[in-house]
Amino acid sequence: MIYRTTFALDEETAKRLKRLATHWDVSQAEVVRRSLEKAARETEEQKSSPVELLRKLFAAGQGLDPEKGSAYIAEVYEDRKHWRGQ
Numbered sequence: 001m002i003y004r005t006t007f008a009l010d011e012e013t014a015k016r017l018k019r020l021a022t023h024w025d026v027s028q029a030e031v032v033r034r035s036l037e038k039a040a041r042e043t044e045e046q047k048s049s050p051v052e053l054l055r056k057l058f059a060a061g062q063g064l065d066p067e068k069g070s071a072y073i074a075e076v077y078e079d080r081k082h083w084r085g086q
Contacts, residue, residue, distance in 0.1 A: 054076075057069070
């Protein structure tokens with residue numbers, strides 16, 4: 001199924017879209033499809049688990065002691081296991 005849509009672009013974005021379509025030898029719609037697919041894939045790759053995000057925060061020393069941070073992560077992990085009945 002094909003969905004038709006209309007949206008407004010600023011002049012520079014419209015020029016960029018046309019340049020890419022010409023360079024890739026595809027339609028402007030195909031440029032949008034490819035760009036959305038790439039953005040979605042990169043977004044998925046960047047997702048981290050909440051625990052991993054906390055580890056990065058603690059490791060970066062964002063005002064938190066790394067040892068206290070690790071202890072906190074372990075505590076939360078254990079609490080979540082009990083909360084989920086595991």
